[in-house]
Amino acid sequence: MSKSTLAADTGTAEPKTLVESAYRNLRRDIIEGRLPPGEKLRVEHLKDHYGVGAGTLREALSLLIADALVVSQGQRGFRVAPVSIEDLADITRTRVMLESEALRQSIAMGDDAWEGDLLAAFHRLSKAEEKRIGIDDREEWEERNRIFHEVLISACPSRWIKHFLSILYQQAERYRRLSLFLQPIPRDVHAEHEALLQAAMERDADKAAAILGEHIMLTFRSIEAIPREQLNHPLAA
Amino acid sequence: MSKSTLAADTGTAEPKTLVESAYRNLRRDIIEGRLPPGEKLRVEHLKDHYGVGAGTLREALSLLIADALVVSQGQRGFRVAPVSIEDLADITRTRVMLESEALRQSIAMGDDAWEGDLLAAFHRLSKAEEKRIGIDDREEWEERNRIFHEVLISACPSRWIKHFLSILYQQAERYRRLSLFLQPIPRDVHAEHEALLQAAMERDADKAAAILGEHIMLTFRSIEAIPREQLNHPLAA
DNA sequence: GTTTTAAAAAATCTCGAGAAAATGTATTGA
C-alpha cells in the first residue's frame, strides 16, 4: 500500500514539525465542520488554540490553500473555503471522470498483490460497517472507506490523477460531514462496495467504472437532497 | 475573459503583499529554469536575493507546494521539484484527458462572446509569432500561448477541471523551458493552432479534441526526443 | 584503510515584537 500520491504529500506520515501538526489539526477541524465554511481565520486567535506562533500558523494556513480548504485574499487574511451545491456538483462530476479512468487503468495494471490489498481493505471496511452504531466508530469507518477507494485505484500508474483525486476526495468528505450531522445514510453502501469489489476482481473495467460512477453520484444526490440551510449555509458565491 | 480558475488563485492580480511578490518571483525562476530541478532552497540564502524576511520566504515556498513546483521533507527544508521523463509523460497524458474534456464542454457551452475572445486570443498569438526572432519576444509568445489555451476552455463550466489544468499547464511549461535552452521548435505550431481555432469555431468537438490531443502529445514527443542530459538531469526518483 | 564516534558548523524551525493596512466607531456638517 503506497503511502503517498505525489511528492511532499503530508498524507499519513508522523508530524515531525509544528507546522505540519497545526496543518493537520486545522485540516481536520475544517473537514469535520468545527470551523464552518466562510469562517474568518484570525491568526491571533487561532495561534493560542493550536498552541503555535503566529508565523507557524500562517505557514500551516498557506499549506491548506493547496487543498482548497482555505482561501486568502490580498491583505484581508484567511477564510475557510466556502461551500455551495454548485461546487459539490462540480467536485462530483470531476471525480467521476477521474476516478473512473483511474479505476480502469488500475484494473488493467493491477497484479496479485493489488487484488490482495483490495480484499483486505474491503474486509476491514466490512468489519467497521458491522459494528457501526455510535459516532465514535464513524471516524474509523471514514478512514477505512477512504483506504478502500484509495486501494481500488492504487494500481493506476498516474501519480497526477491520484493526486487530484486525493484533493477531490477530501473536498467531498467535507461536504459529507457537513450534511451528516443530522442525515443518516439511507442507501445500502455496503452492497455498492461489494459489487464494486466483485467487478474489480473479475477485471470487468466497464462494469466497475459504471458502478463506481453511480456510487459517487448517489452520494452527491443524498447530500443534494438536504435543504441548503442544513449545510451551515455560509455565503456561496 | 475570466481572471481566475479557483478561489484564492494568485494568478494575474497585482502583488499586494511581499509574500505574493516573493511567490511570483520564485515561481518564475523555477519555471524558467534559473532554479534548476532538485536544487536545495536555503531560506537564509534566498531571503537576501528576494529581499524579504525568512518567515516571508518560507510562506512563499509553502504556497509553491500547491503548484508542485517545490517539495518539502520533514525537517530537511525545501527543494525545487525534481523532473523526469516519466513525470512529463504523466503530465501530458493527464492533460490530454482533462483538456480534451474541457474543450468539448467549452465548445458545447460557449456563446458569441467566447467566440470573440477566442478570435482575439488567436490574433494576438499570431502577431507574436510573426515577429518572433529574439529571446525577448519569447516571454510575450509564452504568455499569449497560455492565454489562447485558457480561452479555448474558458467556457467549460467546471472550475475544478480548469484549476487542475492550470497546474498541469504550468508544469508542462517548465519542461518546455528546460528543454528549449538549445532546442528550437521544429514543428509548425501556428498551423496546429489555426486548425484548432477552426474546429472550435465550427463547433466540431470531436475534431477539436483530436487536434488538441495531438497538439499536446507532439509537444511531449519533441521534448522526449531530447537527450536526458540536456534536461539539467537532476535526480529523477 | 575502513568504520565508528564525537565535536563543530550550518540550516531549519520557531517565537514574539514592531510596521502597515483594514475594519469599526464616533463626531461633524448639511
Add this chain to the structure above:
DNA sequence: TCAATACATTTTCTCGAGATTTTTTAAAAC
C-alpha cells in the same frame, strides 16, 4: 436623518533573533 470625515481599534503582515535538528568535518579506534 443621512452622509462624509476623522479617529481608534483590531488584524494582518513583516522582520530579526533564539532554540532544535541535520549535516559536515575531523579525530580516534579497530
